[in-house]
Amino acid sequence: MTIDTQILRAFRECGEGSVSGAELAEELGVSRAAIWARIEELRSLGYEIDATPHQGYRLVSIPDVLHADDLLARMPLNQIIGRDIRVFEQTGSTNDIAEKLARDGAVEGVVVFAESQTRGRGRMGRQWLSPSRKGLWLSVLLRPRMRPEAATQITIAAATALARAIQRVCHLDPEIKWPNDLLLKGRKVAGILTEMSAELDRIKSLIVGVGVDVNVERQDLPAEIEKTATSLRIESGAAVNRADLATAYLSELDREYHRICAGEFAQIADEWESKCVTIGCNVSISIGNRQIVGRAESLDADGALMIRSPHGHLERIIGGDVLLEK
Amino acid sequence: MTIDTQILRAFRECGEGSVSGAELAEELGVSRAAIWARIEELRSLGYEIDATPHQGYRLVSIPDVLHADDLLARMPLNQIIGRDIRVFEQTGSTNDIAEKLARDGAVEGVVVFAESQTRGRGRMGRQWLSPSRKGLWLSVLLRPRMRPEAATQITIAAATALARAIQRVCHLDPEIKWPNDLLLKGRKVAGILTEMSAELDRIKSLIVGVGVDVNVERQDLPAEIEKTATSLRIESGAAVNRADLATAYLSELDREYHRICAGEFAQIADEWESKCVTIGCNVSISIGNRQIVGRAESLDADGALMIRSPHGHLERIIGGDVLLEK
Numbered sequence: 001m002t003i004d005t006q007i008l009r010a011f012r013e014c015g016e017g018s019v020s021g022a023e024l025a026e027e028l029g030v031s032r033a034a035i036w037a038r039i040e041e042l043r044s045l046g047y048e049i050d051a052t053p054h055q056g057y058r059l060v061s062i063p064d065v066l067h068a069d070d071l072l073a074r075m076p077l078n079q080i081i082g083r084d085i086r087v088f089e090q091t092g093s094t095n096d097i098a099e100k101l102a103r104d105g106a107v108e109g110v111v112v113f114a115e116s117q118t119r120g121r122g123r124m125g126r127q128w129l130s131p132s133r134k135g136l137w138l139s140v141l142l143r144p145r146m147r148p149e150a151a152t153q154i155t156i157a158a159a160t161a162l163a164r165a166i167q168r169v170c171h172l173d174p175e176i177k178w179p180n181d182l183l184l185k186g187r188k189v190a191g192i193l194t195e196m197s198a199e200l201d202r203i204k205s206l207i208v209g210v211g212v213d214v215n216v217e218r219q220d221l222p223a224e225i226e227k228t229a230t231s232l233r234i235e236s237g238a239a240v241n242r243a244d245l246a247t248a249y250l251s252e253l254d255r256e257y258h259r260i261c262a263g264e265f266a267q268i269a270d271e272w273e274s275k276c277v278t279i280g281c282n283v284s285i286s287i288g289n290r291q292i293v294g295r296a297e298s299l300d301a302d303g304a305l306m307i308r309s310p311h312g313h314l315e316r317i318i319g320g321d322v323l324l325e326k
Numbered sequence: 327m328t329i330d331t332q333i334l335r336a337f338r339e340c341g342e343g344s345v346s347g348a349e350l351a352e353e354l355g356v357s358r359a360a361i362w363a364r365i366e367e368l369r370s371l372g373y374e375i376d377a378t379p380h381q382g383y384r385l386v387s388i389p390d391v392l393h394a395d396d397l398l399a400r401m402p403l404n405q406i407i408g409r410d411i412r413v414f415e416q417t418g419s420t421n422d423i424a425e426k427l428a429r430d431g432a433v434e435g436v437v438v439f440a441e442s443q444t445r446g447r448g449r450m451g452r453q454w455l456s457p458s459r460k461g462l463w464l465s466v467l468l469r470p471r472m473r474p475e476a477a478t479q480i481t482i483a484a485a486t487a488l489a490r491a492i493q494r495v496c497h498l499d500p501e502i503k504w505p506n507d508l509l510l511k512g513r514k515v516a517g518i519l520t521e522m523s524a525e526l527d528r529i530k531s532l533i534v535g536v537g538v539d540v541n542v543e544r545q546d547l548p549a550e551i552e553k554t555a556t557s558l559r560i561e562s563g564a565a566v567n568r569a570d571l572a573t574a575y576l577s578e579l580d581r582e583y584h585r586i587c588a589g590e591f592a593q594i595a596d597e598w599e600s601k602c603v604t605i606g607c608n609v610s611i612s613i614g615n616r617q618i619v620g621r622a623e624s625l626d627a628d629g630a631l632m633i634r635s636p637h638g639h640l641e642r643i644i645g646g647d648v649l650l651e652k
Binding site: 193204 | 449450471473474477478481505519520521522523524525526527528530613614645646
């Protein structure tokens with residue numbers, strides 16, 4: 001843990017109170033001058049920090065930047081997810097960075113954030129716009145001991161975790177559209193892209209990427225998606241602190257991931273189904289050139305969607321473009 | 327296509343006859359001196375080439391090296407697999423090189439060979455010995471439009487293609503042990519490692535790697551695998567030309583791959599089943615901590631093994647360590 005992370009963690013632990021520079025210095029085993037230098041550095045990053053003689057330092061406000069030291073300071077110490085956090089000012093795609101870390105042998109739980117992506121993507125290599133500092137574009141590296149066909153469980157867990165984090169932080173109530181979208185009032189506010197590297201019968205590494213339109217404003221939306229997309233800021237009417245949302249999501253995801261590893265996916269599926277706009281709907285799903293029509297009934301044990309055809313036949317679907325016909 | 331590839335192709339087309347330097351020069355649009363220089367270069371690589379005034383050049387013998395220009399010259403022009411061939415003197419793992427090419431956007435059909443591997447591996451990250459110039463260690467990059475769970479089809483196709491190539495070139499009759507081994511007299515002679523990069527419902531790229539103990543000699547085998555491993559040379563009693571075997575395998579694999587893309591996997595499965603030592607046997611399969619016992623009955627449409635338990639229940643297995651109990 002860096003000294004900055006430890007200082008920010010100390011601020012966080014004392015709530016709105018002050019932290020003594022002398023105590024901090026002793027605790028961290030550095031000089032008071034070194035603490036002062038780090039405080040100056042944090043100020044230069046946009047942290048507003050008061051210094052009062054005999055009382056110490058007090059954190060007044062934090063800037064709207066994603067700062068690895070700050071994010072690490074916010075993470076519970078026993079979490080798998082978020083025990084290592086990397087923030088990039090700009091990258092092609094956070095999934096690609098996480099994949100490279102996976103190849104280089106990184107442990108599971110590493111999280112990659114970018115303030116902007118130049119080649120953000122959704123399913124099937126589709127473009128995903130990632131304007132600078134307006135959203136959360138992040139990827140988590142996991143190494144679940146599961147078969148490739150069970151990977152849908154992780155997408156379902158991520159959707160559930162993200163919906164819960166948005167409820168907690170923004171007091172909005174997103175719906176989930178199978179397999180990988182979050183909607184507010186029928187408009188897309190977030191998407192999930194799960195990618196894996198696998199042998200036939202085991203996942204070697206899995207990257208779950210999310211893109212959330214957090215503080216995107218109406219005028220930021222390109223004309224072609226203006227009617228189908230939205231953001232947390234547009235729907236709530238207020239700017240959202242991205243670090244708060246990121247922290248909430250990673251904690252929720254960590255909880256869901258432990259459940260999956262413990263074989264308790266069914267519990268996640270129940271919560272997911274209650275938030276899901278797809279279940280109970282008549283749907284039309286495009287898979288390549290094929291079109292499947294029917295009623296979405298439930299998720300199976302691996303997170304696949306079970307569709308009842310008009311003839312009563314039950315079909316198992318693991319992905320595709322879903323059109324809802326309520 | 328390089329000039330070397332074109333010269334070697336011309337030699338191959340004329341069988342044991344001679345190729346006129348003047349005609350070659352005209353055909354390839356270079357000077358006779360340039361042809362002469364390339365012939366000298368090929369000689370320095372170990373090619374034995376006679377030059378007779380008024381008759382031209384004649385290829386007498388080729389060295390036992392893997393030479394990309396030579397391998398390309400042997401490939402039928404309309405094949406997907408082998409339209410680009412890279413040979414490395416030494417590499418960590420050919421699957422890793424092919425994976426990197428895939429990430430960099432290489433088209434499907436690229437083949438990576440190595441004369442030796444320092445980190446050759448089998449399933450589950452197990453070590454695979456790859457002594458220099460004694461075997462075929464190669465990986466093929468494919469981009470099949472299929473779901474991750476159908477990838478077993480490719481392993482089945484590769485096993486079938488490799489068994490057929492060994493029959494053609496070495497007149498030996500390997501058995502296949504599901505999912506990924508080739509045996510001669512019950513001993514392992516080759517293994518297949520299929521790895522993929524995928525979204526939940528589509529493969530982005532798939533690498534099918536094979537390791538064949540071609541000219542490995544008995545004294546090359548480490549004590550711990552001496553009783554379970556063998557080589558084509560040990561079983562046939564003669565050295566095998568590795569380029570002949572590689573070419574035969576790539577052509578057979580290309581044919582099988584076209585069948586899979588045309589939806590004709592069932593035909594491959596039939597041939598595979600006839601060569602398979604696993605089908606019809608009582609088997610014990612370890613999958614992580616789980617043990618499955620039963621009779622191997624058949625392959626399903628995706629290449630998974632169907633096991634009939636002692637209680638009559640049918641179970642679908644996509645991978646694991648198989649112990650045959652004939």
